[in-house]
Amino acid sequence: MNCYMCGGQYNEGITSLPFKVDDNSIVIIKNLPVLQCGSCREYLLEDAVMEKIDGIIGSLNNHAELEILSYAA
Numbered sequence: 001m002n003c004y005m006c007g008g009q010y011n012e013g014i015t016s017l018p019f020k021v022d023d024n025s026i027v028i029i030k031n032l033p034v035l036q037c038g039s040c041r042e043y044l045l046e047d048a049v050m051e052k053i054d055g056i057i058g059s060l061n062n063h064a065e066l067e068i069l070s071y072a073a
């Protein structure tokens with residue numbers, strides 16, 4: 001699979017990304033496994049990772065303005 005932006009090769013990596021929960025809340029998830037393009041740094045989340053993120057965000061019941069979580073936890 002090649003980068004949809006530039007056609008470069010994806011490499012597996014670990015990063016932290018912010019996700020918007022609602023208009024006032026952002027969650028930063030650390031230690032996320034991503035595929036990142038070696039050429040333009042565009043990244044891609046695999047479906048299984050995306051599903052787990054949805055679960056993590058869905059399980060938050062008090063929406064702080066900013067919350068930092070670890071993917072592996």
Ligand SMILES: [Zn+2]
Nearest residue numbers: 003006037040
């Ligand atoms: Zn690229």
